Amino acid sequence: MTLQHFMNEAISPWMREDGPDSDIVLSSRIRLARNFADRKFPIIADNNDLEEIRDFFRNEYENASFRDYDNFEFFPIKDLSAVEKRVLVEKHLISPLLAKHGEFAATMISHNEQVSVMINEEDHIRIQLYFPGLQLSNALTKAFEFDDWLEEKINYAFDETKGFLTSCPTNVGTGMRASVMMHLPALALTKQINRMMPAINQFGLVVRGIYGEGSEAIGNLFQISNQITLGKTEEDIIEDLQSVVHQLIEHERKARTRLMEQSGTKLEDRIYRSLGVLKYSRIIESKEAAICLSNVRLGIDLDIIKNISRNILNELMVLTQPGFLQHYAKKTLTANERDVLRATLIRERLQLEEK
Amino acid sequence: MQCQECQKRPATLHFTQVINGNKTEVQLCEVCAKEKGYMSYPEDGYSLHNLLTGLFNFDSSQMKSPQGTQFGQHTELQCSKCDMTFSEFKRIGKFGCAECYHTFSTHLDPIFRRVHSGNTKHRGKIPKRKGGNLHLKKQVESYKTELQKLIVNEAFEEAATVRDKIKELEMQIRKKEAGEDR
Numbered sequence: 060m061t062l063q064h065f066m067n068e069a070i071s072p073w074m075r076e077d078g079p080d081s082d083i084v085l086s087s088r089i090r091l092a093r094n095f096a097d098r099k100f101p102i103i104a105d106n107n108d109l110e111e112i113r114d115f116f117r118n119e120y121e122n123a124s125f126r127d128y129d130n131f132e133f134f135p136i137k138d139l140s141a142v143e144k145r146v147l148v149e150k151h152l153i154s155p156l157l158a159k160h161g162e163f164a165a166t167m168i169s170h171n172e173q174v175s176v177m178i179n180e181e182d183h184i185r186i187q188l189y190f191p192g193l194q195l196s197n198a199l200t201k202a203f204e205f206d207d208w209l210e211e212k213i214n215y216a217f218d219e220t221k222g223f224l225t226s227c228p229t230n231v232g233t234g235m236r237a238s239v240m241m242h243l244p245a246l247a248l249t250k251q252i253n254r255m256m257p258a259i260n261q262f263g264l265v266v267r268g269i270y271g272e273g274s275e276a277i278g279n280l281f282q283i284s285n286q287i288t289l290g291k292t293e294e295d296i297i298e299d300l301q302s303v304v305h306q307l308i309e310h311e312r313k314a315r316t317r318l319m320e321q322s323g324t325k326l327e328d329r330i331y332r333s334l335g336v337l338k339y340s341r342i343i344e345s346k347e348a349a350i351c352l353s354n355v356r357l358g359i360d361l362d363i364i365k366n367i368s369r370n371i372l373n374e375l376m377v378l379t380q381p382g383f384l385q386h387y388a389k390k391t392l393t394a395n396e397r398d399v400l401r402a403t404l405i406r407e408r409l410q411l412e413e414k
Numbered sequence: 415m416q417c418q419e420c421q422k423r424p425a426t427l428h429f430t431q432v433i434n435g436n437k438t439e440v441q442l443c444e445v446c447a448k449e450k451g452y453m454s455y456p457e458d459g460y461s462l463h464n465l466l467t468g469l470f471n472f473d474s475s476q477m478k479s480p481q482g483t484q485f486g487q488h489t490e491l492q493c494s495k496c497d498m499t500f501s502e503f504k505r506i507g508k509f510g511c512a513e514c515y516h517t518f519s520t521h522l523d524p525i526f527r528r529v530h531s532g533n534t535k536h537r538g539k540i541p542k543r544k545g546g547n548l549h550l551k552k553q554v555e556s557y558k559t560e561l562q563k564l565i566v567n568e569a570f571e572e573a574a575t576v577r578d579k580i581k582e583l584e585m586q587i588r589k590k591e592a593g594e595d596r
Contacts, residue, residue, distance in 0.1 A: 094512065096512055096544075097512075098511070099495070100496075100508070100509060102510065103510045181508070206541075207542050210541050210544065216512035217540075218515060218536070219548060220535050220536060221515055221536055222536025222538060223536075223539075223541075224509070226508045226510075227509075228507070228509070228522070228525055228526060231526070231536075232530070232536045263531055289526055289529075289534065289535070290533020290537060292537050292539075293538045344445075393449075394449055395420070
C-alpha cells in the first residue's frame with residue numbers, strides 16, 4: 060500500500076486550509092472510543108478475537124470511501140518499521156500506545172488524513188477526526204456521521220444507563236474526547252496560563268502538551284480537552300470546551316496587544332532573534348527549535364514578520380521530530396546528528412519561503 | 415558535572431546499577447539518559463491511569479465484604495465472560511469486556527462518580543441501530559415531563575395533545591418489542 064503518501068509530508072492535507080480563529084487554534088479533534096459488544100476488550104482478548112476484528116476492518120473498509128473521506132488505507136502495525144510508526148505518531152495519526160501494540164493492532168487512514176481509525180488499541184475501535192481551526196460542532200457532526208456509518212455493520216457495546224462501554228472507566232458514556240490545539244505564546248510569556256489552569260480544570264477540562272497525556276507543552280502549544288465522558292451530552296461537553304477556548308482566545312489576543320503596547324521593541328527583538336537562530340544555526344535541539352518556531356509564528360500573527368506562511372509552525376514542529384528526521388535521513392541518527400539535520404532542514408525550509 | 419555520555423550538557427541525573435553484586439555509577443544528562451534507555455519515555459511514565467488505580471484502591475478500603483468474613487477471596491466477583499475478577503479490575507483499572515460492567519455493577523457507581531464529577535448515568539448519543547427503542551423511550555420521558563408542567567400550569571388542552579403523543583409512542587414501542595420477541 061502507499062504508506063509513502065502519509066510519510067512524505069509533515070503536514071496533513073487538511074491543515075493547509077485555514078479554519079475559524081486559526082491564528083490561535085491550530086486544530087480541533089474529536090475522538091470516539093467504541094467496542095464490539097460480544098468480544099473481550101483488547102487488554103485481555105484472545106489473539107483469535109483480535110485477529111478477526113483486524114481482518115473485519117481490512118475486509119470491510121480497505122479502499123472504502125465515506126463522504127469527504129476517500130480511499131481508506133489499511134495498515135497492520137506489525138508491518139510498519141519503527142521509524143514509520145514514529146512518523147505516524149508525530150503526525151497524530153496514531154497514538155503512542157497503538158504503535159507499541161504489536162501483533163493485531165492496525166490503523167485505517169483516509170487519504171486526506173482527516174479521519175483515522177485505530178484498531179485494537181485500548182478499545183477495539185478509536186475513531187479520530189481532525190479539523191483546522193476551532194470547529195468543534197462541525198467536527199462532532201462529522202464524527203457522528205462516521206460513527207453511524209461504522210455502526211451499520213458493527214454491533215457496538217452499549218448500555219442503556221452507562222452508554223458506550225469502554226475498557227477504561229474514564230471513557231465510558233460518550234466515549235468522546237474532544238480536544239483543541241492552541242498556540243498561546245503571550246499567555247505563556249506572561250505566565251498567565253499557569254494561573255488559568257485551575258479554573259480550566261474546574262470545568263472538567265484538562266490542559267496537556269501536544270503529544271497528549273503526560274507530554275509537556277512544547278513550543279507554547281497546549282491541548283485542551285474534556286475529562287468527563289459520563290452524564291453530559293456530547294453537545295454540552297463541546298459547548299463547555301468551546302466557551303473555555305473562546306475565553307482563552309480572548310485573553311491571548313489581549314495579552315498580545317498589551318505586550319506589543321508595553322514592550323513592543325522587546326517582543327520584536329525576541330521574535331527577530333528567534334528568526335535569526337532558525338535561519339543561521341547549524342546545530343539545534345528540538346526544545347530550542349520549538350521555542351524559536353513559536354516566537355516566529357507569533358511574529359507572523361502580529362504582522363511583524365511578513366512573507367512567511369503561518370503553516371511553518373505546524374509543519375516544522377512535525378518535520379523536526381526525531382521520527383521524521385530519521386525518515387528523511389533514511390537511517391537511524393544519534394541525538395547529535397539529529398540536531399545538525401534539524402538545523403539544516405529548518406534553514407532550507409525558510410530559504411524556500413523567502414524566494 | 416558534565417554528562418559522561420555526550421560530554422556537553424550538565425549531568426542532572428545519577429544512576430546506580432547493581433548487576434551480580436557489581437555496582438556501577440553513571441552521571442548523565444536527561445537527553446542521554448533517555449537515549450541510552452535509563453529512563454522511560456513520557457508515555458510510560460506517570461499517567462492518569464496510575465492515579466485512577468489509586469482511586470479504586472482507596473475505594474476498596476471502604477468497601478465492606480458482604481459477609482464481613484476473612485474469606486473474601488472465595489466470594490469475589492468474577493466476570494463470567496472474560497474471567498476478570500473485581501480485584502484484578504481494581505489493580506489494572508480496566509474492564510475486560512462489556513459484561514464486566516454488569517458483573518461489577520453494584521460496586522461501580524462510586525468509581526464513576528469520582529471519575530466523572532458525580533455522574534453515573536449516560537445522557538449522550540444513542541447508537542442508531544443498536545439503540546432500537548431507546549430513542550422512542552427517551553422521547554416519551556421528555557413528553558412526560560412536559561405533560562407534568564402543562565398540568566401544573568393548568569394548560570389542559572395542550573396537555574391532552576401531549577398525552578395523545580405519549581400514547582402513540584408507547585404503542586409504537588409495544589409493537590416493536592413484540593416484533594423483537596418473535
